[in-house]
Amino acid sequence: MAPAPSKKTATGDATEETAVKTTRATKATKTTKATKAAKTTSEAAKETTAEDTATATTAEKPKRTRKTTAKATTKRKTGGRRKKTDDDFDLELDDDLETTDADEEPEEDEATVAKKEEKKAAEAVAAKGSGFVLTASDDDDAPAQRVVTPGATADPVKDYLKQIGKVSLLNAQQEVDLAMRIEAGLYAEHKLAENPDMDKDLKKAMRWVVHDGKRAKNHLLEANLRLVVSLAKRYTGRGMLFLDLIQEGNLGLIRAVEKFDYSKGFKFSTYATWWIRQAITRAMADQARTIRIPVHMVEVINKLARVQRQMLQDLGREPTPEELGKELDMTPEKVIEVQKYGREPISLHTPLGEDGDSEFGDLIEDSEAVVPADAVSFTLLQEQLHSVLDTLSEREAGVVAMRFGMTDGQPKTLDEIGKVYGVTRERIRQIESKTMSKLRHPSRSQVLRDYLD
Numbered sequence: 001m002a003p004a005p006s007k008k009t010a011t012g013d014a015t016e017e018t019a020v021k022t023t024r025a026t027k028a029t030k031t032t033k034a035t036k037a038a039k040t041t042s043e044a045a046k047e048t049t050a051e052d053t054a055t056a057t058t059a060e061k062p063k064r065t066r067k068t069t070a071k072a073t074t075k076r077k078t079g080g081r082r083k084k085t086d087d088d089f090d091l092e093l094d095d096d097l098e099t100t101d102a103d104e105e106p107e108e109d110e111a112t113v114a115k116k117e118e119k120k121a122a123e124a125v126a127a128k129g130s131g132f133v134l135t136a137s138d139d140d141d142a143p144a145q146r147v148v149t150p151g152a153t154a155d156p157v158k159d160y161l162k163q164i165g166k167v168s169l170l171n172a173q174q175e176v177d178l179a180m181r182i183e184a185g186l187y188a189e190h191k192l193a194e195n196p197d198m199d200k201d202l203k204k205a206m207r208w209v210v211h212d213g214k215r216a217k218n219h220l221l222e223a224n225l226r227l228v229v230s231l232a233k234r235y236t237g238r239g240m241l242f243l244d245l246i247q248e249g250n251l252g253l254i255r256a257v258e259k260f261d262y263s264k265g266f267k268f269s270t271y272a273t274w275w276i277r278q279a280i281t282r283a284m285a286d287q288a289r290t291i292r293i294p295v296h297m298v299e300v301i302n303k304l305a306r307v308q309r310q311m312l313q314d315l316g317r318e319p320t321p322e323e324l325g326k327e328l329d330m331t332p333e334k335v336i337e338v339q340k341y342g343r344e345p346i347s348l349h350t351p352l353g354e355d356g357d358s359e360f361g362d363l364i365e366d367s368e369a370v371v372p373a374d375a376v377s378f379t380l381l382q383e384q385l386h387s388v389l390d391t392l393s394e395r396e397a398g399v400v401a402m403r404f405g406m407t408d409g410q411p412k413t414l415d416e417i418g419k420v421y422g423v424t425r426e427r428i429r430q431i432e433s434k435t436m437s438k439l440r441h442p443s444r445s446q447v448l449r450d451y452l453d
Contacts, residue, residue, distance in 0.1 A: 157242060164225040172267055178216040179262035185213010220257055220268070221250075227269055228253055231276050239288030245280055252279025290345045301342040304328060304335070381451045388444050395421065396435040403432055 170178070188209035192198075198206070228249035236242055256272035285298040293301070307327050311319040321332040321339075328335070348361030385406070389397040402420070405411035414425035414432075421428070439445060 160243070160246070161229065164222070164229070167219075167222045167225070169226075170220070170223045170268075175220070175268045176262045178220045179260055179268070181216035182213050182220070182257070183262075185210045185216065188213070217257055221253060224253060224269065224272060225250065227272060228276055231273065232280060235280055235284060238284055240284055244283070244287075248279050248283035249276045252276040255279070293341060297338075297341060300338055304338050305342065377451065381448075384447055384451070388439065388447065391444065392435060392438065396431060396438070399428060399431045400435050400439075 188206040232245035252275040256275035285295045321335040325332045325335045350360040402412045414428045418425045
């Protein structure tokens, strides 16, 4: 029989085996840490929320692990002097590994921390509803800016339609009720202005009625703003912005609210449509054109355009001025004149061609431009005139020069010249006639005749 191993030998073997397993566990722990750190670095920017949850779960795990280890230790202590087997050492080693992994919280790199700080800053600013958010991931010299404005859109028309769509439409009875409240408010305001010394309680009641009438007026206006938008859409593309058309239509709507008579039995929208259309058309007549045209002439231009389109469809060709004049009860000359009024001006800087290298103004002749040949000819003519006038007396040369505006470009009358020389206009006429006879002499006229061709 083989001798039984002693206690010291068994203890030494167990110690060596424990040391080997501890070394393996340490290597496994380092490998686990490296893997977790790499995973945290690569997924930090995308899984910030998941990491927060994992961190909270990991923080709770050590407590449960420690409790399990404590229970296992207590059982082993209360089990008497039982010998520790290989299974006991494996159990302790597994518990130590779990405790070590649980106690060590995963390290967060700089990218994760910066992402969390940026998220917290964005949430704080969004909660306050204030302006710009500076992202921490950008450079300090040129931080990116992101506008955080709840409810704002890039399209002002869409934003306006969204705002007016919050007010519900009215039925006929609601329109009558609001109109009656408006009428009562106006009557109460009239009474307050007529009798300012009325009873205090009565004055308070009257003021409440006035305030209620103003609220009813605002309600009636806000409920019909969509009517203005629907009418303004018909006049787009005629020289005014869509929002400007809506604004002018709103002014007409205010006028309609002030003039509406509910006792007639008509719906408010039927009555307000005419006021809105009038306000829009008047605004287009005054503001749409670069050169303002009177309202009555704008109506004639629009009528001519409608008839011209209708005749184009009927005849299959452009109607002549005579045909248009017969249809509109105008003369052909008047039709041509109205058509000229209806032309839209074009900018001289309008690009021409596909490349846009030239402008429309480059094709227009400058009538005031000086032609070099004409400038030289005019200079030579002036020199010859002065040389011819030098052959005359001082009075004769002065009379001719002032009579034809050779001095300042403004011809003078006989009376003005007579006042300069202190003689009558008849005497100036005689001097002029005598001087012109001298200038017609071939010795003088031949020099100037070449410039008349």
